[in-house]
Every structure is written in C-alpha cells, then in structure tokens.
Amino acid sequence: MKKEKIIEGFLFACAAITLLTTIGIIWVLLSQSFSFFKEVSVWDFLTDTQWTPLFADKHFGILPLLTGTLLITVIAMLVALPLGLTIAIYLNEYAPKGFRKVVKPLLEVLAAVPTVVYGFFALVVVTPMLQKLIPGLSGFNALSPGIVMGIMIIPFISSLSEDALYSVPKSLREASYGMGATRLQTAFRVLLPSASSGILASIILAFSRAIGETMIVAIAAGQQPRLTLDPTVPIETITAYIVQVSLGDVPHGSLEYRTIFSAGLALFVFTFLLNNISFWINKKYRQEYE
Amino acid sequence: MENGNIKIETKNINAFYGEKKVLHNIDLQMEANTVTAFIGPSGCGKSTFLRLLNRMNDYIDGFRKEGDVLINGVDIYSKNTRIEELRKQVGMVFQKPNPFPKTIYENVVYGLRIQGIKDKQKLDAAVENSLKRSALWNEVKDDLQKNALSLSGGQQQRLCIARTLAVEPSIILMDEPASALDPISTAKIEELIYELKQDYTIVIVTHNMHQAGRVSDKTAFFLSGDLVEYNDTKAIFTSPKDQRTENYITGKFG
Amino acid sequence: MSKRSLNNQKDRWFQYFGIFSTLIGLILLALFIFQITRDGIGRIDWDFIVSLPSRFYAKAGILPAWTGTLWIFALTAIIVIPIGVGAGIYLQEYAKKGRLSNILEINIANLAGVPSIIYGIIGLEIFVRVLQMGGSLLAGAFTLALLILPIIIVATREAFKAVPKSIKEASYGLGATKWQTIWYQILPIASANIITGVILALARAIGETAPLIVIGALAYVPFVAKSPMDEFTVLPMQIFNWVSRPQHGFLMNAAAAILVLLVFVFILNGIAVYLRNRSRKKFGL
Numbered sequence: 001m002k003k004e005k006i007i008e009g010f011l012f013a014c015a016a017i018t019l020l021t022t023i024g025i026i027w028v029l030l031s032q033s034f035s036f037f038k039e040v041s042v043w044d045f046l047t048d049t050q051w052t053p054l055f056a057d058k059h060f061g062i063l064p065l066l067t068g069t070l071l072i073t074v075i076a077m078l079v080a081l082p083l084g085l086t087i088a089i090y091l092n093e094y095a096p097k098g099f100r101k102v103v104k105p106l107l108e109v110l111a112a113v114p115t116v117v118y119g120f121f122a123l124v125v126v127t128p129m130l131q132k133l134i135p136g137l138s139g140f141n142a143l144s145p146g147i148v149m150g151i152m153i154i155p156f157i158s159s160l161s162e163d164a165l166y167s168v169p170k171s172l173r174e175a176s177y178g179m180g181a182t183r184l185q186t187a188f189r190v191l192l193p194s195a196s197s198g199i200l201a202s203i204i205l206a207f208s209r210a211i212g213e214t215m216i217v218a219i220a221a222g223q224q225p226r227l228t229l230d231p232t233v234p235i236e237t238i239t240a241y242i243v244q245v246s247l248g249d250v251p252h253g254s255l256e257y258r259t260i261f262s263a264g265l266a267l268f269v270f271t272f273l274l275n276n277i278s279f280w281i282n283k284k285y286r287q288e289y290e
Numbered sequence: 291m292e293n294g295n296i297k298i299e300t301k302n303i304n305a306f307y308g309e310k311k312v313l314h315n316i317d318l319q320m321e322a323n324t325v326t327a328f329i330g331p332s333g334c335g336k337s338t339f340l341r342l343l344n345r346m347n348d349y350i351d352g353f354r355k356e357g358d359v360l361i362n363g364v365d366i367y368s369k370n371t372r373i374e375e376l377r378k379q380v381g382m383v384f385q386k387p388n389p390f391p392k393t394i395y396e397n398v399v400y401g402l403r404i405q406g407i408k409d410k411q412k413l414d415a416a417v418e419n420s421l422k423r424s425a426l427w428n429e430v431k432d433d434l435q436k437n438a439l440s441l442s443g444g445q446q447q448r449l450c451i452a453r454t455l456a457v458e459p460s461i462i463l464m465d466e467p468a469s470a471l472d473p474i475s476t477a478k479i480e481e482l483i484y485e486l487k488q489d490y491t492i493v494i495v496t497h498n499m500h501q502a503g504r505v506s507d508k509t510a511f512f513l514s515g516d517l518v519e520y521n522d523t524k525a526i527f528t529s530p531k532d533q534r535t536e537n538y539i540t541g542k543f544g
Numbered sequence: 545m546s547k548r549s550l551n552n553q554k555d556r557w558f559q560y561f562g563i564f565s566t567l568i569g570l571i572l573l574a575l576f577i578f579q580i581t582r583d584g585i586g587r588i589d590w591d592f593i594v595s596l597p598s599r600f601y602a603k604a605g606i607l608p609a610w611t612g613t614l615w616i617f618a619l620t621a622i623i624v625i626p627i628g629v630g631a632g633i634y635l636q637e638y639a640k641k642g643r644l645s646n647i648l649e650i651n652i653a654n655l656a657g658v659p660s661i662i663y664g665i666i667g668l669e670i671f672v673r674v675l676q677m678g679g680s681l682l683a684g685a686f687t688l689a690l691l692i693l694p695i696i697i698v699a700t701r702e703a704f705k706a707v708p709k710s711i712k713e714a715s716y717g718l719g720a721t722k723w724q725t726i727w728y729q730i731l732p733i734a735s736a737n738i739i740t741g742v743i744l745a746l747a748r749a750i751g752e753t754a755p756l757i758v759i760g761a762l763a764y765v766p767f768v769a770k771s772p773m774d775e776f777t778v779l780p781m782q783i784f785n786w787v788s789r790p791q792h793g794f795l796m797n798a799a800a801a802i803l804v805l806l807v808f809v810f811i812l813n814g815i816a817v818y819l820r821n822r823s824r825k826k827f828g829l
Contacts, residue, residue, distance in 0.1 A: 007723050008638055014630030015639070018652050018697070021690050025662060028669040083565045090562025103566055105817065110569050112744075112813055114751025116780040117802050120787050121576050124795060154569045182555040205657070212659025214754035215780075219787055239661050239754065246664070246758045252673075260758075264665045268658065275657035279650070346713065351641055374719045382717035388710035390729055391826075401718035404728065450714070457718055 029268055032261035039255055045262065051225040051241070053259045054248070060259065062266055064225035068235035069267075072146045072217055073210040075231060079150025080206060084157025085199070089187045091158070092165045104159070111155045119219030122148040127220060140222030140234035149216050156206040164198025165191050201282040208274035212267065214239035238267045297322040297461065297491045298343060302357035305338055305515075307350070312338050313515045316357075320508070322460075325483060325492045327506035327523065329499055331543065334512040340463050340495045344380040345373055361461070378405075381454035385466045387446035389438035389453075394430055397438045397449055401457035416456045424452035425482055444475025451482065462486065464494040468501065480505050499539060503527050511535045577806070584799030592800060596766045597782065601793030606801050608765040609782035612681070613750050613808065615769055616778055619685030620692070620749050625742060628693050632700025632738075637726060656694035663691040664758025672759050679760035682772040687755050692745035699741020703734035736823030740816045747812035751805065753780035779805040 037045070040060045048061025087107070091100050127144040131137045137144075168191050176186040192199070222234025223244050236244070242260045250256045298320040305313035313335045320326045328336035338347065345366065347353045359366050366376050378401070389397050398417045399407075407413065417434065421427040426448040430441070438449055447467060454462060464483070468476040483492060483505045496502050502509050503523060510520040511532075519526060519535045530536040537543060595605020635652075639645035667687030677683035707730050715725040756778060763785035765777040777785075779801055786798035 004721055004723050008634075011630045011634035011638060014627045015634040015648055017627055018631060018648065018655060018693065021655060021666075021693070022651050024670055025658065025666050028666045029662075032669070083568065086558075086562055086565040090559070090566055094559050094562050095566075103570075106570055107566070109813070110573060112747065112751075112809060113573065114753070114780055114805060114809060116751070116753045116783050116787075117580075117806065120580075120783065120798055120802060123787060124799075125576060125579060151569050151572060182551050184555040184558045185551065187558075208657055212661065214659070214661045215784065218754070219784065239659065242661055242665070243754060243757050246668075246760065247763075260665065264662055268662055271657060271659055272654065275654055279653055344717065346716065349716070374721050376719075377717055378719040382713075384710060384713060384717070386710060388708070388714045390711060390714065391733060400715070400728070401720075404718070404720045404724045453714075453718065 025268065029261055029265040032258050033265045036255065036258040036262045040262075049227045051236075053256050054245075054250075058255075060262075062238075062263065064227045065236060065238045065241055065263060066266070067227055067229065068142070068221070068225060069211055069237040069239070071142045071229055071231060071235060072149065072221060072237055073207060075142060075146025076149035076153060076210045077203075077207060079147050080153045080157050080210075081203065083150075084154045084202075084206070085161055087154065087158040088161035088165055088199075089191070091162055092191070093183045093187050107155045107158060110152060113152070115152070115213060115215040116219070118148050118152050119145070119216045122216055122220035134232060137232045138222070138234055140220065140224075141232050142221055142235050143231040145216045145220040146231065148220070149210055149213055152213075152216070153206045153210055156209055157202050160202030160205065161195070161199045164195040164202065167198070168194045197281050197284060201278045204274050204278040204281070208271045208278070211274070212239065212271050214243060218243040238263050242267075295321045297362065298493070299360040299363075300339075300342070300357065301360070303339070303342065303359070304356040305335070305342065305347075306352075306354045308352040311515065313342075313355075316517045318510060318517060318520060320491065320493060322491050323487055323489070324507040325487050325494060325505055326508045326510065327502035328493070328495045328510050328512060329497065329502045329538075330512035330518075331538070332497060333514075335515040336495050336510075336512045337465055339512070340465055340493060343461070343463055343493065344377050344382055346382065348373070378457050379459055380461045380463060381457060381459035383447070383450050383454055383462065383464045383467045386470045387443055387450055389441070389446050389449050391437065391439055393435045394438050394441070394449060395434040397453050398456050401453065405457075420452040420456040421449075423455050423486070424448045425478065426452055442475070444471050444478060447471060447475065447479060448482065451479075455486075459490070461491045461493070464492065466495050466497065469496075469498070476501075499527075511538060513538070580799045580802050580806075583796055584801075584803045587796050587800035588803060592797075593804075597764055601786075601791060601797050604786075604794075604797055606779065606782055606804060608768055609777050609779045609801065610804060610808075611768050612765070612776040612778040612781075613805075615681050615772070615776060616685055616688065617746055617750050619681055619772055620688045621742070621746055623685055624689040624693055624696055624745070627689070628696030628742070628745075629700045629738060631693070632697040633704065633726060633731075635697065636701045636704040637722065637730075652694045652697055656698070660691055660752055661754040661758060663687055664755030666690070667755060667759045677773070679762065679775050680773045681769055681776045683759055684756050684761055684776065684778075685772070687759055688749040688752060691752065691755060692749050695745040695748070696738075696742055699745070700734070700738050703737035703741070704730060706737060707733045736819050736826070740820045740823070743812050743816040743819070747809050747816070750778065750812075751780060751809055753778075753784050756781055757784070779808070 045060055045062055048059050049063055050059035050061050051064045052059045091103065122145045126148055127139060130144055172190055172194060173186060176190045217237045218240040221237060221240060223236050223240060224234040225236040225241065228235065241263055245260045296319050300316055300318045303313055303316040304311060316339060328340060330336050341347045342355060342359055361380065390400065395417055398420050399413045402413060402416055418427065421430065426445060429445060438446065441449060468479045471479065480501065483494065486492060494506065506523045509523040509526040511518045511526065513534055519530060519532045526535065527539060530539060592605050594607050595603065596607055598604040635645065635648060639648065664687060667683060671677045671683040671686045672679060711729050711733065712725055715729045761781055762775055762777055763781055765775060769776045783798050783801045783805065786794040786801065
C-alpha cells in the first residue's frame with residue numbers, strides 16, 4: 001500500500017536523522033580540527049604545557065585544560081561516589097519501602113535542576129563558605145564547582161547502581177542472610193561484588209557526564225588554564241574554554257576560532273570512549289544474569 | 291474427500307523458529323461450516339499452526355515456513371495476497387480476552403472504521419448485529435459507551451468475538467478462547483461456537499479435550515510438531531488409530 | 545564486645561550513614577533554594593517580569609529572557625516531537641533486527657552521552673552558518689532539539705514496549721495495517737508516557753545554557769523576539785550574564801531569575817510525574 005510505504009519512509013527518515021547528527025558532529029569536529037592541525041602540530045597540542053590561544057604569545061597545549069577538567073571531575077567523583085553508592089545500598093537493603101518510593105524521585109530532582117543554577121550555588125554560596133574553612137582559597141577554584149558537580153551527579157550513580165544491586169538474584173542475598181550475615185556484610189561481601197560491573201558502568205557514565213559539564217565550571221572555576229592539581233586556585237576546563245571563546249568576539253575562520261573545535265574534539269573523544277566502555281560493561285553484565 | 295467443500299487446505303507445512311523446526315510436513319484439509327479442533331500438549335505446535343492460517347506469525351522474528359496454505363483454493367502466502375484482506379476473511383479470537391481500552395461500541399466497529407466505513411447507521415447496525423450474534427447484546431445494549439475493560443472476563447471474550455464477527459469473516463480462528471475463563475463463561479463460549487458454525491468455518495485450538503469433544507466436528511491431534519491423527523471427533527475420542535493419540539486422550543500424558 | 549555485636553553496631557552505623565547520604569544532597573539543595581528565595585524574592589515584582597535588561601541592576605528585568613524561554617520551549621517541541629516520536633516508532637515497530645537497527649540503537653545511546661556543549665558546536669556550524677539561520681531562535685531550537693532527541697526516542701520506545709502485545713494482535717487480527725494499528729491503538733495508549741518523556745526532555749532543554757552560548761545567543765537582548773528568526777536570550781543565559789558581573793545587585797537579579805526558571809522547570813516536572821501516575825492508573829502501564 002502506498003500510504004503505508006510513505007509513512008514508513010518518513011519514520012525511517014526520522015530515525016536516520018540521528019545518524020546524520022553523529023556524522024555531523026564528527027564531520028564538523030574533524031574538518032575544523034584538520035584546519036587547526038595544519039597550523040599547530042599534533043605533538044605541540046598534546047605536549048605543550050601552556051594553553052594561551054587568546055594571548056599574543058600563543059601556545060596550544062591541551063594539557064592544562066585536560067588537567068583542569070580531570071581535577072574537577074575527580075573532585076566531583078570523590079563526592080558523588082561514596083554518597084551515591086551508599087544511597088544505592090541503603091535504599092536497596094535498609095530503607096523502608098515507603099521512604100524509598102518518596103526519595104527516589106526526589107533524588108532525580110538533583111539532576112533536573114539546570115546547571116547554571118548549580119553554578120550560581122558554587123560561586124555565591126559554596127565558595128564563600130569554603131573560604132572560611134580554607135583561608136587561601138581563591139574566589140575561583142576547582143574545589144567548589146567540583147563539590148557542587150558531585151552533588152549534581154549523585155543520582156546518576158545512585159539510581160543506576162541501585163538497579164544493578166536490585167538485579168542481583170534474591171537467592172544470593174537469602175543465602176548470605178541465612179548464614180547469619182548482617183545487612184552490611186551482605187551488601188559489601190555479596191551484593192557489591194555481584195553487581196560490580198553494573199556499578200562500574202554507572203560510575204563511568206557519571207564520570208563522562210562530569211567531564212562534559214559546562215556551566216558550573218564556567219561560572220565558578222575561573223578562566224585560567226594552568227597545569228596544576230591544586231584545587232584552590234583558578235583553573236579552566238575544556239568546556240569552560242569553549243564558553244570563553246564563544247562569548248568573546250573571535251573572528252570566524254581564525255586559528256583562535258578553530259581552537260574550540262580541537263578542544264571540542266578532545267572532549268568528544270573522551271566522553272565517547274567512556275560512554276562506550278560503560279555500555280560494553282553494562283551489556284556484558286546483563287548477560288550474566290539473564 | 292469431496293473437495294467442493296474444502297475451505298482451508300495446507301500442503302507440506304514445515305515451520306521454524308530460527309533453527310528449531312516446530313512443524314513437520316503438515317497436510318490438512320478443513321471443510322466449510324465445520325468446527326475443527328486442534329488438540330495436543332503445550333508446545334506441540336498447534337497454536338503455531340493455527341496462526342499460520344491468518345499469517346499471524348509473520349511478525350515473529352526468526353519465524354519461517356515452507357509449504358502452502360490455501361484458503362478457498364488461493365495461496366494466502368503468495369505475493370498477490372494482501373495480508374489485511376486475508377485477515378478480514380480469517381478472523382481471530384485470542385487466548386486472553388484482549389479488548390481495546392475503548393468503549394464497547396468502538397471495539398466492535400474498529401474493524402469497519404479502518405476499512406473507511408463512516409456511515410453511522412451501518413456502524414450501529416453492525417454493533418447490534420454482532421453483539422446479538424455473540425450473545426452479548428442483552429447484557430450491554432444500554433452500556434455501549436462504557437469502557438470495554440469494565441466488562442467481566444467472559445463478557446470481554448464475547449466482545450472480542452463480536453468484534454471479529456463485525457468484519458464478516460468466513461473463517462474464525464480461536465486460540466484457546468476459554469482457557470482464561472470460568473466454567474460458566476466457558477459454557478457460554480462453547481454454546482456460541484456451536485451456533486456460529488452454521489455461518490462460519492471455525493478452527494479452535496484447545497488443550498481441554500472435553501471441550502474439543504463437545505464443540506468440534508473434526509479433531510486433529512498434534513504432538514511435537516507432527517500431525518499424529520486427524521479424523522471425525524467422535525472417531526478420535528472413541529477409536530483412535532494411533533497409540534499416541536489414545537495415550538493422550540486417556541490422560542496418560544499431557 | 546563480641547564480634548557479633550560489633551558487626552551489628554557497624555550495621556547500625558552504616559544505616560545512619562545511609563540516611564545521611566540520602567538526605568545530604570536534598571538538604572543542600574533545599575538550603576540553596578531557601579537562600580536563593582531569600583535573596584531573590586525581594587527582587588521579583590511586576591516590573592522585574594515586564595522590564596527589559598539594563599545596565600542598572602535595579603532597573604533590569606527579565607522580559608526578553610522568559611519570553612525567549614517560552615519561544616524556545618515551543619519551537620523545540622514543534623521540531624523534536626514529530627522527529628523523536630517518529631524515530632522511536634520506526635525503531636520499535638518497523639526496523640528489522642539486524643545490522644542497521646543495531647547501529648541506530650548504539651548511535652542513539654551514544655548521542656545521549658554527548659556533552660551538551662558539543663551540540664552547541666555543531667549547531668554553530670550547521671544551523672547558524674551552513675543553513676544561515678544566524679543566532680536566531682530557530683537555530684537555538686534546532687540545536688536543543690538535537691540535544692533532547694535521544695531522550696524522546698527512548699521514551700517513545702519504552703512507551704510502545706509497555707503496550708501489551710495482545711492489543712497489537714487484536715488489531716492485526718481485524719485486518720488493520722501496521723500503521724492503522726499504531727495510529728488507532730498503540731499510540732493512544734502510549735501517548736501519556738510519551739508526553740511525560742517529552743515534557744521531561746523539554747524541561748531539560750529550557751534549562752540549557754552552554755549550547756546556546758556557543759551558537760551565539762545574546763546575553764544582552766533589549767527586545768522581545770517577535771519571530772523565530774529573531775535573535776534571542778533565555779532565562780539561563782540571563783542568569784549566566786548576571787552571575788558573571790561583579791556588582792552584588794546583579795547577583796540578586798540572578799537569584800530572582802533563578803527562582804523564575806526553577807518554577808518553570810519544577811512545574812514541567814510536576815506535570816510529567818502527574819501524567820505518568822495517571823496513565824499507570826488508567827492503563828495499568
């Protein structure tokens with residue numbers, strides 16, 4: 001039937017748009033980066049320890065942006081990981097059903113709040129608070145946005161990890177309780193190891209999400225690319241740099257303009273790899289129990 | 291057998307789910323205006339075979355068949371067959387009542403609406419007629435705008451039959467239509483089948499042997515994908531020719 | 545102390561830590577919202593809602609910002625709903641299992657994990673430059689549509705999966721075509737869950753800032769957009785702009801604008817939750 005075929009064609013076109021999007025992303029990032037790397041060697045890009053495309057003395061070393069990104073991400077994970085995992089275990093093993101039913105959607109709210117709002121939170125509330133505790137803390141720093149980002153990604157870890165814990169067969173749990181183990185022992189000796197791959201997948205996904213997060217760092221971390229692991233001084237992440245260039249008036253087609261594509265490419269490659277590792281682990285672990 | 295009366299005929303049917311062969315060389319002829327029952331233990335292929343007759347298996351991933359199915363002498367798997375036309379000819383009632391979550395009225399007229407029939411009088415007439423034939427009219431005639439899901443299980447199944455009748459098929463396939471129902475509803479459905487056979491050719495899958503004995507003219511016994519025996523129902527139940535049939539009917543397995 | 549009672553004690557301590565962990569994020573969020581409300585509520589008055597931005601914080605308002613957010617909400621919805629639902633239907637009902645559908649599926653999962661700022665970069669190249677939309681509402685809406693497309697596709701697929709197979713079979717059994725079955729039976733049942741997913745995705749879209757910065761949405765827009773081709777700002781952009789200024793007064797403005805944005809976002813989330821619960825009751829999905 002003709003009408004049926006036309007509809008199917010339209011629906012296929014819709015699905016094909018997703019492929020075109022990916023091709024578009026890769027094409028745009030690669031073609032612009034290609035022009036960039038004609039002027040800047042890949043070696044310099046990967047090894048130079050300074051990133052100063054907007055200054056007179058130009059350096060194009062991605063390392064400061066990368067360390068900045070990783071520093072903040074690690075701080076975020078240090079906050080989110082213990083809290084998220086504890087929440088997952090608590091909701092799975094300890095919490096009364098009613099509590100769980102109320103709290104789960106509430107935790108999702110943490111991820112629903114726009115990130116610009118968290119940026120404000122980091123800059124206006126958390127940094128001044130931390131400055132009272134850490135006297136030398138700069139107004140822009142990695143610590144405060146890292147902590148706030150950690151709070152934001154709690155639900156990513158808690159909800160996916162909880163699913164993973166939940167799918168551990170009941171028989172394992174009962175066997176552990178049957179031998180007189182406490183809930184805590186059961187959780188750490190039986191459940192966590194059994195669900196480890198699912199939990200790992202959720203951690204990697206949260207990590208990827210933190211790497212790509214933009215507004216919190218653009219607002220509260222500063223705009224000074226520097227190669228440091230000191231969380232108390234201003235730094236810059238890949239994402240914050242892209243924002244910085246976008247806000248300025250760098251002429252289209254210039255080398256400075258192209259830096260956002262090479263920086264974007266680095267960001268894309270990182271998150272792409274992490275996401276796929278996470279999918280892969282998740283897929284493998286599903287097969288274990290299904 | 292006289293072939294003037296043959297409504298459905300299958301030739302050398304083999305069917306597969308992926309690599310697994312689930313039907314072996316099934317040859318069967320069903321006459322018009324009879325009730326044919328397919329019996330056999332679960333997993334014997336009787337439902338798969340039933341669903342071949344209106345191409346309901348087409349949507350199952352990895353399903354494949356060999357051989358021909360002829361209805362009124364026409365190959366229903368040929369390129370020229372429009373599957374929607376086929377299903378108007380060959381209606382189907384399923385194991386669990388599956389009314390649409392809409393009004394009783396909309397359930398019955400759905401098959402007509404999708405054919406593009408909009409005439410209100412025609413639709414009203416079809417609703418009354420079909421519900422009367424499925425012995426549901428008296429129970430629901432004042433509640434046609436009520437949601438079909440508010441009916442009891444037995445009523446829902448009769449609604450599904452009415453919905454099928456509204457399309458005016460000549461064949462009705464029933465896949466264990468009473469297995470989810472209580473005894474009283476089951477009796478009503480069986481009564482209905484008996485009346486409907488004057489106008490329709492009915493094929494019913496059941497794993498309730500007594501039901502097969504009560505409603506059918508012919509019975510086919512399936513086992514592990516083979517058609518073991520096919521004969522008049524009376525003959526099957528009183529003097530089965532195959533030992534396996536006898537074992538099944540006398541309850542030695544199944 | 546015996547080993548057993550020590551273990552029990554540890555168990556209890558962990559329980560307390562569990563409650564603490566569960567609540568700490570929420571408490572901090574509540575605290576923060578409380579603080580923002582305290583800072584911002586005083587700034588919210590009729591003038592603030594209907595005024596244009598200004599160099600003077602006491603005169604500045606959010607009219608272009610919230611109207612821009614409404615524009616973006618509507619345009620993004622118009623673009624993304626047919627494409628996202630269409631793609632979801634294709635993958636769930638039409639695509640034959642095989643290489644192509646596998647690739648499509650993996651690809652969509654990947655797109656869902658691409659950082660939002662990257663969408664800004666391709667929006668900049670494709671919509672702003674190649675398709676010459678400039679930094680317009682339309683370019684912003686297309687960019688955000690791509691960003692939330694994977695969410696809507698997944699929501700559509702899940703909604704379709706939840707519809708019992710028996711409904712589909714009943715419809716086919718009556719001679720309906722595939723599309724008739726989808727249109728008359730599956731879609732009406734799935735629609736509540738689809739709408740829930742769409743609303744959640746749109747709530748995310750109107751909170752986005754980074755991709756819009758990259759495509760060149762303006763921080764200072766002294767007019768209300770009248771057509772999709774106009775330049776624009778949105779609430780998150782306005783908030784970002786005010787947060788970046790040194791004067792304390794602008795921070796108060798930012799707090800007030802955040803309150804307005806949060807009201808938008810929470811209302812949308814509330815509607816989504818309400819719809820989901822209603823459809824659970826109605827269809828048992």
